[in-house]
Amino acid sequence: MTAPSIDLAAHPLTHWTGELGLPDFAAIDQADFEPVFDAAMAAHRSEIEAIATNEEAPSVDNTLKAMELAGEPLSRVLAIFSALAGADTNPHIQALERAISPALSRHFSSIAMNEALFARVDALWEKRDELGLDGETGQVLEKTWKGFVRAGAKLQGDDRSLFAEIGARLAELGTAFGQNVLKDEAEWELVLDEADVAGLPSDLLESMAAAAQSRGHEGRYVVTLSRSLYEPFMQACGKAEFRETAYKAFTNRGSLSEETDNAPIIAETLRLRDERAKLLGYETFAAFKLDNTMAKTPVRVMELLEPVWERAKAVAEDDRQALGELASAEGQNAEIDGADWRYWQERLRTERFAFDEAELKPYLALERVIEACFDVARRLFGLQMVERSDLKGWHPDVRAFEVHDADGAIRGLFLADYFNRPSKRSGAWMSRLQSAHKLDGGEKPIIYNVMNFAKPKEGQPALLSMDEARTLFHEFGHALHGLLSEVTWPSISGTSVSRDFVELPSQLYEHWLTVPEIMQSHLRHVRTGEPIPAELMEKLEAAQGFGQGFATVEFTASALMDMKYHDGAPADDPLAFEAQTMDALGKPDAIAMRHRSPHFQHIFAGDGYSAGYYSYMWSEVLDADAFEAFTETGDPFNPEIARKLRENIYAAGGSDDPEKLYTAFRGQMPKPEAMMRKRGLLTENSREV
Incomplete structure (x- = not known):
């Protein structure tokens, strides 16, 4: 099919003319997405073919650098489309998403299986020790070579076409899965x-x-x-x-009707993932996914999860009994079930600690939490956030901020879309319209956060829960990972790191929300402007570890389920397999998985966190230890520790092995005890793991 005649150098989807490099969202006609995608993929194929057929001997410049810079129009239209598909979708976008996902999968598969192109990369890889590469370029070459191999470049004959077809079908399934969840949530x-x-x-x-x-x-x-x-x-x-x-x-989201039932999608997804992994020579999909992570193997993941699981169940059982006693004392059924736990847990928290979440909420106005979040970035890294109300995003709710370094220079642009709406998928996330890099003149980052906070009536302040305030800090930690990146190569910029390292900058940033000077400076009463009282802060600190049995069981159940799905035989009846697995693990009946299979978008709406949901806990081990680097000095903003943190974690991207980066910051890799202490799962009488 002949590509449509589109001037990619001038089209608003691929040529961004807004201030600071922002796309002109007002100029975008959604009917243009399909022809622009077609034209951009055709242009990218031409660029790739020129690299693959270059008669000059392969070099870093004519192969590796050329590949990194190829496909810019496709990257731009895809960045805009992805933002809309996640944060402001509609039937047209959803229909196009169903069509474009497999088309993109086939497009990138064709590049990965371009024999002439891989031969050039392979030639560089074979003589890598002779090229005099700097460390960062060496990382990019290794990542590129392994990416080809993991994408099927060494497959032959029918296996090559089968691998590509599996990828395309998985893309279709992931899109359908996410849209089913969105439909249930919206309706x-x-x-x-x-x-x-x-x-x-x-x-x-x-x-x-x-x-x-x-x-x-x-x-x-x-x-x-x-x-x-x-x-x-x-x-x-x-x-x-x-x-x-x-x-x-x-x-039961993702299974509320026959139309939105995700069980068949899960079963086919698991079967195809297993088949794809075996084509590449791996025993299971989990072994394939973990091969290029810090954990490396399913065994190491389970060595983290299983002891935490057992300790969390014991703590949760103690809590369940206490909840039942409270309910019974008030004349209610003492048998606590899933619909009861949060209610009675909040009642017990209030009784034990005289702490009521509702008492805290007036101090957690969205604007105050944003102020606190930005102030931490200023204190740690010297960043200044300047709101630009004249810059427009994809929806009127989107806010834009210039990001300035300590010397006043503009570092990049940050967009934030805070409120829930039916056109937005659930959850919270960070992504980018444009990555920070220095290759061939470089680009400044355009990073965004998406949340789903309840939107108040007009004129009323949005009040957050403590969990929501942490979520805002968490996602901004991801944003800082993108904004502070100082690498040369785009493919290792910001969050382009192994899955079980990517959550470190975000989870670590959450710690500063509850630093006393931040709370007292910014968390002021929404009506009186008074700072949060010391007494309430003390109650909050005392109550912090309460409910962690519930929270840890809820999370770890999902992480274990993810591993069980991907480290064994595919499940023909995934919901029955889920029930059997949870029963075998001894999951408390009264605690639901944080993400049951039908709505587990982390692992089924695409494969980003598939065989990788554990990584939140893996990173939590790192973040608890990393924050102790500050608390050990008595200064949560210690400038020397902050400098090392910025240099080795936030600015480094994927420029080196994550264990080396973390060790450069902290001196050694941590053990799980810091994480267990943070969660309140360890006491003087409990056995450390």
Whole structure:
């Protein structure tokens, strides 16, 4: 098929003319996506063919550098499309996503299986010790060569075409999986009246009223399947029947109707992943995915997860008994089930620590938390964030900030899209429109965060929970990983690191939310402006470890399920396999997995975290130890530690092996005890793991 006649050098999808290099979103016609994708892929194929057929001997410049710089129009249209598909989708975008995902998979597979191109890369790899490469370029060559091999470059005959077809089909399945979850989340609602919501906190009522208004239920109250509404509702609602209704819907997202049932997609995905791994010579898909991570093998992952799992179950059982005693004392059924846990846990937290999450929320206004988040970046790294209300994103809710270094120079651009809406997939994430790099003149980063906080009524402040405030800090930690990158090569910029290292900068950044001077400076009452009282801070600190049995079981169950799916025979009936696995592991019935299989988008809406969900905990071992580097000095903003952190972690990208980078920062690799202490799972009487 002849590519459409599109001027890629002038089209707003591929030629970004906005200030600071931002795309002109207002000039984008969504009908142009398909022809621009076709033209951009054709242009990229031409560039690749020119590199592959170059008659000159392979060199870093004519092969490695040329490949890194090829395909810029495709990268640009894909960056815009991905932002819209995740944060502001519509039926047209979703239909195109279903078509373009397999087309892109086939496009990149064809490049990976271009024999002449791989021969040039392979020639460089074979004589790498003779090329006098600097460390960063050596990393890029190794990553590029391994990327070809892992993408099937060494396969022959029918195996090559089969590998490409599997990749295309997996792309289709991942898109369908995510769209099914989005449909369930967008359409389900629990509509309540005034009498039904008596006693709920005022900020939750305001969010529920705003959700009702946006869904056409003026004057009523709505619970959606957004965590920002679901979790506070489950903590505060004293009416068990409403909790039960919400709980069943939330835990069954991705299977609420025959139309959105993700079970067949999971089964086919697992089968194809296993087949693809075996084509490459790996025993399982988990062995394939872990081969280029810090963990290296499924055995090392399980050595982390299993001891934590057993300790978390023991702590959760103690908590379950305490919750049952409280419920019984108040005349309720002492048998705690999944719909009960969050409610009675919040009640017990209030009783034990005189701490009520609702008491804290007025100090967690979104604007105050943003201020705190940006101030930490200033104190640690000298960054200044300057809001630009004149710069527009893909939706009116998107906010833009210039990022300045300590000397005033513009480092890049940060976009933030904070509020939930039906057109946005659930969760929170960081991504980029443009990476920071220095190759061939370089580019400044354009990084964005997407959240799903409940949007308040107009004129009212958005109040966050503590978990939501941590999420904001977490995602901004990812953003800093992109903004502070100082590498030359685009392919190792920012978050382009192994999956079990990528969460370190984000999870580490969460620690500064609860540093006392940050809390007192910024977390001020939304109405009075008074700083958070010392007494409330003490209550918060005392209550920090409470509920960690629940939280750790919830997370670790999902991480274990991910490994069980990908380190064994594919599951023909994934939901039955999930139930059998959780039963064999002894998962408490009253604690649901944080992500049940039908809505486990981390591992099934694409393969980004497949056989890799454990990496949050792996990184947590690192982040707990890394923050102790500061606390050991008595200064959470110690300038010398901050300098080493920036240089070896946030700025380094994938320029070296992650173990070397972490050791350069800290002196040695950590053990799990720091993470267990942080979670409150270790006491003086408990055995360390």
